[in-house]
Amino acid sequence: MNRKVSIISTDIFPSEMRTSLGRNLTYGMLDVIGRAIVIGEYDNVAFPTEAELARKHGVSRAVTREAVKMLTAKGLLSARPRQGTIVQPQSSWNLFDSDVLHWLLERKFSIELLRHFNQLRVAIEPEAAALAAVQATDQERAAIGAGLARMVAAEAGADNTLAADIAFHVAVLEGSRNPFYKQFREMVASALATSIHFTNRIKGRSASIEDHRAVYDAILRRDCEGARCAMRRLIGDVLELIGEAEATVTT
Amino acid sequence: MNRKVSIISTDIFPSEMRTSLGRNLTYGMLDVIGRAIVIGEYDNVAFPTEAELARKHGVSRAVTREAVKMLTAKGLLSARPRQGTIVQPQSSWNLFDSDVLHWLLERKFSIELLRHFNQLRVAIEPEAAALAAVQATDQERAAIGAGLARMVAAEAGADNTLAADIAFHVAVLEGSRNPFYKQFREMVASALATSIHFTNRIKGRSASIEDHRAVYDAILRRDCEGARCAMRRLIGDVLELIGEAEATVTT
DNA sequence: GTTTACTCAATTATCATATCTATCTGACTT
DNA sequence: AAGTCAGATAGATATGATAATTGAGTAAAC
Known part of the structure; x- marks a missing residue:
């Protein structure tokens, strides 16, 4: 029978997503954003707002917020109203978090x-x-x-x-x-x-x-x-x- | 002038909340649930569902989910549909997370x-x-x-x-x-x-x-x-x- | 009798929308 | 100048509806 394929595995996060992370949109966002941060994509540019992130990746704000909250828990981000979401200095990243570690190793x-x-x-x-x-x-x-x-x-x-x-x-x-x-x-x-x-x-x-x-x-x-x-x-x-x-x- | 007081500081999370955590409902939930887990409150009982948690603490499911996601990021929980949310074994907690560490120290x-x-x-x-x-x-x-x-x-x-x-x-x-x-x-x-x-x-x-x-x-x-x-x-x-x-x- | 296939239900996952709250900016007032 | 207020912005929260996942029970097939 031809079961309908989940949007995750096909559309948004095709193949490169880390398998140790869950296979849903939230973990997909976590992976994509986390990797982008570690690679330094936001070093000199302002971090996007929730709405922009959500729109850019084609997911709801709820999913975006959950991913951002997880990255906050890992020390990569912090968020405040009006100021926006900002990337924390590397010194406050939790390097003993296995996700962070893997992202770092993927880096150069x-x-x-x-x-x-x-x-x-x-x-x-x-x-x-x-x-x-x-x-x-x-x-x-x-x-x-x-x-x-x-x-x-x-x-x-x-x-x-x-x-x-x-x-x-x-x-x-x-x-x-x-x-x-x-x-x-x-x-x-x-x-x-x-x-x-x-x-x-x-x-x-x-x-x-x-x-x-x-x-x-x-x-x-x-x-x-x-x-x-x-x-x-x-x-x-x-x-x-x-x-x-x-x-x-x-x- | 008599500014309206935020619900956080009065109703739900009165005084004991850790100050290093943010001062909003999500971080309040994070603190309350995290502490409960570390203390062992859910060692022999099933962890409540999102809906129950939300109702019990008088907050929305969105807030509850964000707190649960943060606890997942710290290794204390994992969540799957139908199965529910479950407390992870202590060996997978991230002990180098400062929140987890503080909760542990508050414990006996x-x-x-x-x-x-x-x-x-x-x-x-x-x-x-x-x-x-x-x-x-x-x-x-x-x-x-x-x-x-x-x-x-x-x-x-x-x-x-x-x-x-x-x-x-x-x-x-x-x-x-x-x-x-x-x-x-x-x-x-x-x-x-x-x-x-x-x-x-x-x-x-x-x-x-x-x-x-x-x-x-x-x-x-x-x-x-x-x-x-x-x-x-x-x-x-x-x-x-x-x-x-x-x-x-x-x- | 055992295996397979299917249905059901429970729970998380996701979405869309609206409103609230904190905070910065700048204009206005004193 | 210093303080005050209004608007704007972005995260925080609430709500209700729908989708996806999967364990358990049940019926069908062999």
Whole structure:
């Protein structure tokens, strides 16, 4: 039977819309406007009024307002009567929001952003590993081991390298048993996804697996300091590669 | 003249509404519902429908929907037709959203939350100090010095102790020149505001000032490792006190 | 008896329109 | 000058109607 197709998927937001967002007009608007803001489309021009936005995208004001409200919640916009809606300075954007993060990554890819990412990772993940060494349950330790196993399997072509790597690092974060550390899942996944080109290209994978195994072993024997150091070494290496790449570009 | 008073300040959201949120019905709903969720009011009961929420609070569905959309953006809710609106598991809440953070702190204050806070700080701030030692501009270094000066002044009663402490730590974060570190402003401010009782009660303030000065000095002489260690010592002490308090409670 | 297909109803999603409220601008008054 | 008022603008709110989605129950098909 020929079911009538929703207007969303056809007319207004054809294909590029992020799939993690809902599939309706409001989320479509959220995605379109959010991306436009992050790209800098409104840096030197006034942000349109609700009515203009609605007309421009062919949706009602209600939908527009809901999208604007979501962007306000994420720190990208603020709205006041008579003044209008204005783009907030980047410093007040919620960078730990996964939508904002994705929009930022879609932007011109910068090595600087990647460095900032990994400068954060080098703070977070070693501490998370140290906590995991002390606090993780047996189940969580097993998950870290499973991540490592997937990496080994990936080396033999039996699994996806990136997915395995992410699984390992996320398992460590989970093992910290601290909700704030767990929040970095998205961020670490994004950082790995964008930096895998560097790490793969320059250094052999087996070396990387040995480094990961060092982290795992330290966590298993509840060696807090050992886990911290091993993880720091792991990410420090990446950071170093990024620094070299940056130096090459600027030279 | 007797201007007509807005319904907000009188009828629906009398006094307790968070002032950092806007002063209109939508933000009022956001605050009321967000707080209710965090407190756990809907843990075992179904979340009301839009219509019920609107009726219960005496506002239109449009306002209700906008508030719900903002809570969706913060990760507390998700909504689907027929299924209704449901509270998301706490793991998907955006804990780095300042509203969510405030709601959480309003909840039953737990030493565990405070420990989780500071377990994160002990990862973030030493690295931030290390980065600041290398990267901060003269102006940013001056801001750190100013924060320290305020702490000294506060000791003599000429400034607010808490505000001065926050100013110092925020200045260090700013000095890292990394947007991701800067995001922790709110979090550090909250952590300090809630933990000041501990630190003040147990150890003398002058000792704390000496610790802060050590951080500042290391940053000034661009001593990356020194700044890291000094900051780690500073927060490690707090963490230790929290651990003792926790042990006392559970014993 | 199991699967498939269909209908129904509940709930969110969307739209259109009207009115209210806050706030800026500029003219007017004192 | 300083204060006051009127108009204009843009977001805020209300309302009522319609569409889209999907879980659950029910009938039909095999």
